């Protein structure tokens with residue numbers, strides 16, 4: 001029973017140990033709760049796109065469409081839902097590999113400017129559907145970094161998809177700057193924000209802010225845990241700043257090694 005807590009009276013080493021054990025028990029309990037919620041959630045998450053795919057495919061198959069415009073609309077929904085399903089399956093796959101400690105990075109010199117443009121292109125339609133604008137603000141010169149381009153793209157996609165999902169109006173801004181010491185990539189939104197007391201937990205696997213809100217917005221609680229894992233595997237750190245009703249910014253910091261190459265493609 002993880003709810004059992006040690007009674008800690010003293011401030012000496014034994015007391016400190018007691019506090020550590022209590023912290024550990026609390027985080028294990030949180031993990032168990034969120035994991036349970038995850039499995040009931042994931043079946044819903046998988047079922048929703050499949051329902052759309054079947055429904056719209058059937059309408060098209062049975063010739064129940066009046067106009068080309070309508071047909072186009074349905075095909076576009078089918079496409080978007082299949083992309084959603086693909087992301088979900090990829091996240092689950094990555095999660096299982098991560099749990100077995102099997103994720104390997106393909107390290108190469110990568111140009112974050114290209115990664116940003118590719119990722120933004122992929123979520124553009126989603127943003128347009130919600131009438132949100134996405135801006136890119138790049139401050140040249142940006143050095144090439146050692147990293148895994150595919151994983152970095154996934155990191156950006158997860159952050160961008162969250163920014164779009166949790167924003168009702170306004171914009172999403174991707175910013176890239178470099179100083180001598182570090183390259184800094186941030187994704188900001190003008191969305192609903194994250195309560196301060198929840199900020200320490202959002203990078204935990206399966207963790208989702210407020211159950212009612214989580215249900216309303218969909219998602220799995222996996223995105224940010226993968227973001228953190230991938231960024232740290234590439235030597236970076238992740239920070240977050242958020243204000244309720246104002247917006248959220250995720251900041252990725254990659255400290256330069258001495259032998260870093262400068263330059264890159266504009």
Ligand code: ADP
Pocket residue numbers: 162163166189191192193194202207208209210214218219220221222223224225248
């Ligand atoms: P989810 O699949 O639930 O989005 P994540 O791990 O990506 O899982 O995020 C964890 C939680 O953090 C989310 O449930 C959401 O409440 C909160 N969150 C993440 N990104 C944002 C954001 N840009 N704005 C507001 N809340 C966010």
